[in-house]
Amino acid sequence: MQSVSTLERVLRGTALSLVIFFFMFPIFWIFLMSFQTNETILRVPPSMVFEPTLTNYRSLISGTLEGSTATLEIRFMGNLYNSLFLSVTSVTVGLLLGVPAAYAFAKLKFRGSEDIAFTLLSFRFAPPLLVLLPLTIYFQKIGLADTYVGLIWVYQLIVLPLILWIVRGYFEDIPSDIEYAHRIAGHGFWSTFTKIALPLAGPGIAAAGLLAFIFAWNNFIFALVLASADKQPVTVGALAFITASGINYGQIAAGIMLSIAPTFALALYAQRYLVEGLSLGAVKG
Amino acid sequence: MSLSLKDVHKSFKKDVVLDGVSLEVPTGKTLVLFGPSGAGKTVLLRLIAGVIEPDAGEIAIAGRDMHGVEPEDRGIGMAFQNFALFPHLSAHENIASPLTAQRQSKSAIADGVQRLAKLLKIDHVLGHKPKELSNGQKQRTALARALAGQPNVLLLDDPLRNVDAKLRFEMRLELPRLIKDQNATVIYVTQDYKEAMAFGDEIAVINGGRVQQVGSPAEIYLTPANTDIARLFGDPVINLLEVTPQMGPSGPFVSVSDQHLVLPPSHVGDVDRPCILGLRPEALRFVEAGAPGAIPLTVETEAPLNEKTVTLAVTARGREIMMSRPAGTPGPSTGAAHMGINASAALLFDRDTGALIPSQDAKTKGKVA
């Protein structure tokens, strides 16, 4: 009987390794590419053996792209800063607006609350381009085109429904009796929201914030249409690597590594909140 | 503070939960709300607490209409069936919650929490979070939190439901005294008839959103208003037999397995009325075969039950009878036997409505109690 379970363990381990390899391989390959020159990358057949170089990272940080024929100025670090600023601000605004709204939708069943909540979610169904074209015209008229404020506003289309629907679920999972108990103990509505509801939904809010950050960070189409070069995030800025003289794979790889670094770090750090958030056992026990 | 409910209605969508409930609880008294699950007891407590509003009717505390008064301003303490402790706060912070709301000083809060924790024997776990507490400790913490604010009105929603049998028994003996010391007006919700009888100055039996009977434990047990209430109080459940009273030489009587059970003379008017005879298991005893009125039956099984011996027997006509006697007293455990009925403990109900048909005898019993 012991032998059966040992075999089972080996099989399970193998299957797991295969899955991890399958999903992680592209990232691993890009990681290797970022330390190679274009020549070594384009070797046939490809090889894992090469002499690592930091030139890709160096040129990104200095902002000069050494092509085979010419030198190109790029604003990669500026793009990175834009990404960070836009994502952080959008998520902050999204949380400030979304969390209280989520609480209202979860706990105060008012007339039409379901319809409004669904309408907000349905913003996610619409193809972004459909929204973008009229929006561009309006934004140009009211002077919001190519401004951070305008971009952050549009980013709410991405982050707000996400935060609203995830956090609402967490608020709904808090037993009403716990909030009633706090009210009856003599505390007001606001105090019950801040002292009971917010801490208990904390893991959920963190999870929603993280996901919203990732979605905002990865957004491409809104920024492509609405932002000019100096407001562009990395997703759009990366287009600059495709030059007339060819595609600089090594620098693209390094750019990808740099741009996924913040979300990667954040995900690693917030992993325990995500896990905790997904199993709200503490509240129900 | 006295508490009064006048004709309170509450529905959720089309589901009528409370259909005109009126109750009065004098200052310092305990009213037990007793009824099966889904009877509307918990909803009634929430209405009193103010976390939901009634559709119609008035709820008054100390004569003051509570309409529009927020839960935090009603001077209420409440213990929940599922404890509803704040999971992210320690037992100490949980108990201190009503005191912090009253903006008491740090030392006053510490003293107050200590006093209750000692009384409820949880002073050694005050630093623990709820998930680190045993069920019994959670229950005591919830109780301490309900008492901490020294509320005028205390609402206890089946607080012993989720603790083990041993602790439930201990708390049943202990809790009434603890509550009395608070000088609060108490509403205690339970589904356990023993708790209801042990706690209540008065018991209100609630079923289907209506109050069916209000009375002292003795009134409810000895003169239940209908067969439903008679079945809810007592373990084993009361025996209910279909009978039709007839007139005999020594007054009205009913037949149980061809033996005559003489009823009090006041039942003269109930002759030929379709009735149900209620016989409490403890009002039945084993007798010798030749004893007057002895009813032959066959004992099927016998089992011990909380210091009693419970017998399931079948009469010659196939009617099942449950009998109980103090543990340790002799009796047949199987086979043929004879049963005698304590006629003064017999109850008569109308067969159509299930309502009690009071006899003079039963009325006096209720008053004495």
Place this chain on the structure above:
Amino acid sequence: MSEAMLQISNVDKFYGPLDLGVHAVKNVSLDVARGDIIALLGSSGCGKTSTLRMIAGFEEVSRGSISIAGREVQTLPPVKRNVAMAFEGYSLYPTVTVRDNIAFALKSSGRPAAEIAEKVAEIAEMLEITDILERFPSSISGGQQQRASLARALIRDADLYLLDEPMGQLEPQLRTLLRGRIKYYIKERGLTAILVTHDQTEANALADKIAVMEDGEMQQYASPEEIKDAPANLFTGTFVGEPPMNVFQAQATASDKALVFALQDGSELSFPKSSFAAALHDRIVGLGKVTLGVRPYAVHRKETGAAARVLANQWLGDQSHIAAEFAGGALVLVEHDRAALAEGDQIAVQLDPEDLHIFDPRTGAAISHGASLVG
């Protein structure tokens, strides 16, 4: 003496690796005679459910053997063990009516329709579910679902009937009556049943023998009467019995004529030396510190005796439960009529040495029940 229908021999259950994982069932052995009902009684996490699941075959036996009707079954899948099981939860097939749920096993064994209908009608009447036979499981109450699940198990022909908390959801008014009927049904047909429950009332009412479990170990395996009269240890003594046994710590000293137990508040219980067998007397004195237990029904109010002050008197219709302050603790008495006592009343109680249970406070093992030494 009838043959053993179920034999559990030195069974261990580990969750995780053998000898290293969580030790849920510790070296449990018990024999169940054909035609007996036995109860595995204990609080949650005591190992009773793991034991039942090992008998049923839902859980692997880590060590030891299980035989049903003389056949070792621990390596057989559940379907080959010929056991019927009623579940605590709602395990009815949701897509068919209650009637088809109950008849399922009989139908698949190809019995004639008339016989099936008759059997279903009989068991439905016994469990008071006749009027819901045509309904679907989702439309009936928890208590009704549990009764249907019970009917589905009891209607089968099996060597062994496994009942996992079969009455936990039942309406309280029905419990005592249905227990009586189920016991009669099982006994009349000579079936063998294992009941798992945390409710001692249920175990007492149904079982010929009760296996009391705690922390994976079997504490005692005996008839309900024996467990009440001679609990093997302090755990069993205080776990079984409602209201629970009164327990006091005492220091025993002997004089020429009397054996004196000094209680925690300084009061003393004194018994004539002659009321204890010599061997027991010497054992008690040798121990010095002992734990005394006395069942609530064995405490009697008398004209004279040890003084106690009434804390609570609760009349429950056919019994009075009285709690009195005694020796720094609470002493509980049960009387079978309505006691005329109020809080604060002084009463005198007498304890008969015949009703005294004495335990070793260090091990919890019983030393005596009544006047004689155990064993």
